[in-house]
Amino acid sequence: MLTEPEAREQLEEILDQQEYQVYYADTRNTLQIWWDEFKAWLADLLSRLFPSMENTSGTAGNIMILVIILVIVILGAFVITYLAKNNPFGRNKKNKPFQSGVELEWSFQQHVNEAKKFEEVGDFSLATRHLFLGLLLNFHERQWLEAKIWKTNWEYYDELRREQKELAQFFFDFALLFDRATYGKQKIEKDDYLSFRDIALKWLNDAQQEI
Numbered sequence: 001m002l003t004e005p006e007a008r009e010q011l012e013e014i015l016d017q018q019e020y021q022v023y024y025a026d027t028r029n030t031l032q033i034w035w036d037e038f039k040a041w042l043a044d045l046l047s048r049l050f051p052s053m054e055n056t057s058g059t060a061g062n063i064m065i066l067v068i069i070l071v072i073v074i075l076g077a078f079v080i081t082y083l084a085k086n087n088p089f090g091r092n093k094k095n096k097p098f099q100s101g102v103e104l105e106w107s108f109q110q111h112v113n114e115a116k117k118f119e120e121v122g123d124f125s126l127a128t129r130h131l132f133l134g135l136l137l138n139f140h141e142r143q144w145l146e147a148k149i150w151k152t153n154w155e156y157y158d159e160l161r162r163e164q165k166e167l168a169q170f171f172f173d174f175a176l177l178f179d180r181a182t183y184g185k186q187k188i189e190k191d192d193y194l195s196f197r198d199i200a201l202k203w204l205n206d207a208q209q210e211i
Helices: 004-015 030-049 057-086 088-094 101-105 108-120 124-141 153-163 165-182 190-210
Strands: none
Touching: 108 124, 108 190, 124 153, 124 165, 124 190, 153 165, 165 190
């Protein structure tokens, strides 16, 4: 019969064998180890801040999950807000080019003449506005769209896509410049204005030749 020291030594030899050690091996990956350590740290912190709270990693893990969800929701709201503010389609859907009935009653030539006046004094923001409105009214006269004070640039763009597909993209890009000048209160530079003016005047000259 084995003595107690001999029995203890034999038991230790058995437990040292590989088939027993595998039960004690840490099979967690790096992320799992980090997560468990973080939960333990958070549980300890919570127990210090709130002594009455049960000090368990499960409680800490649940709180951490809620915090992560909250962060994701906040970031999602921020991204959606940012995209809404910087999405040109969104701006065009709500912005109406005609701010008064008077602007709608002017002829397209009156707007073009007004654009030339502002161009001469270097106010390319207002020149952009009037040239765009003149072009819009010209398209109305040519029955490519129907100008209404309540309509938005997006609605005009949608009409042009049906009537004049080759012109729709230019109109859309010009509408973005118009939005920057009118609603964004941005100063339009000369080069930006001239790049659209030349194409717009070409369409207007073509219209006069048709008459």
